[in-house]
Amino acid sequence: MHGTDEREQLLDRLEELQARLTRLHHKDQSALLAAMHLTVQQLLVLHHLQLDGPLSAHTLATRLGVGANTVTGLVDRLQAKGLVLRRPDEHDRRVRRIALSEEGGALMDRLMDASRERMRVLFSRLDTSTLRKLGEVLEAMVRVATTIAQEEGRPTEGVGGVGRP
Structure with a gap:
């Protein structure tokens, strides 16, 4: 039982440390995000398009957890x-795919580069x-x-690729 308690305490500590690091990181990026003049939902649209490439409005709405009308307005x-x-x-002319433009891809690249x-x-x-240990930990993660x-059942190849035209 002692091992389980220690493990739970370690998990709690790591969760708190990760949250603190995330908060510090986001504070560093707040000026860049403010200069982009985008809402959080608009940024999420760009993020999904960057990670997954062109998406249908339906798929984008599902990923964002919003309705079709909301996605239409965002797009x-x-x-x-x-x-x-x-x-x-390409396969169904009735469906419209939403993709990052060159400018949108460049904007997301700048954000990723800053990060x-x-x-x-x-x-x-x-x-x-410490770098050696961190490298081993990140490789394990x-x-x-x-x-x-x-x-x-999620793809693992090409994760982080940019789905630009």
Whole structure:
């Protein structure tokens, strides 16, 4: 029983540390996000398109947990800003696919680059021994996350790719 208690305490501690790190990271990015003049929902649309490539409005609505009318409004505003494109589906011309435009992809790349740079600054301040340990831990986490994704039937290849036209 003692091992289980310790494990639960460790999990709680790691959850809190991860939350603190996330809060600090998001505070660093708040200026960039404010300059983008996007709502959280608009940013989520761009995020899904970046991760998954072009999506139908129906699929996008399902992923966001909103209705078709909400997605239409979000996409209309993003299209007016030149961040997304609507295209006919290759297999079903009745379906319109929503994709990042070149400008939308570049915007998401800038956001990801800023995030990577913040992490690089953080990592650069750690000593070599800690970096080695962290590398081992992150590799183990990627292995477990990949296994979980496979068990859930989610794709593991090309994760993080940009679905631009």
